[in-house]
Amino acid sequence: GNSVTQMEGPVTLSEEAFLTINCTYTATGYPSLFWYVQYPGEGLQLLLKATKADDKGSNKGFEATYRKETTSFHLEKGSVQVSDSAVYFCALSDFGNEKLTFGTGTRLTIIP
């Protein structure tokens, strides 16, 4: 079956630091990959996505590249802000399937 593995949190960084949150996946087919973000007390918001190998998803300064050879989709941001503090979830869906398989989430805290 499908599975997603994220780096363990929590992660604490200073403002303007470089961020990487690792994500690797196992899938039987050719999945689409997503990063979702959850702010305290809220639901999930789609941050970015990629649907095929070597695609780069980007949004709000965050980027992630679909690496089929390493089955990875690491999230990066060059300079984080306090407002980026949230829980980040890596997820995948199979082709033509609306079901998402999530990683365990990584809690990110940015210190001013």
Add this chain to the structure above:
Amino acid sequence: KAGVTQTPRYLIKTRGQQVTLSCSPISGHRSVSWYQQTPGQGLQFLFEYFSETQRNKGNFPGRFSGRQFSNSRSEMNVSTLELGDSALYLCASSFEQGGAGNTIYFGEGSWLTVV
């Protein structure tokens, strides 16, 4: 355009009772999914409905059920509540187009506490 709307936002139930949660998808979206989020198990898929038919089901006991109406609105029901059912229940919708990477939008969730 309004987002995915879930009601109620917060509720407290007693063990053994049943609960019904409601979800209104984004206008035009025909696929509705439900997820359970707990600190211990994370985000787990419950089921997905499309055009009033259940297309996918996660690994949950039969106490968890759902349905979708002709206007795409969906409800989920949990019967004989257990303490372990305390969770954030998230509804999600998408404009199912087939193919890859349909964007799935989530509501803010319904916080259920079972006492």
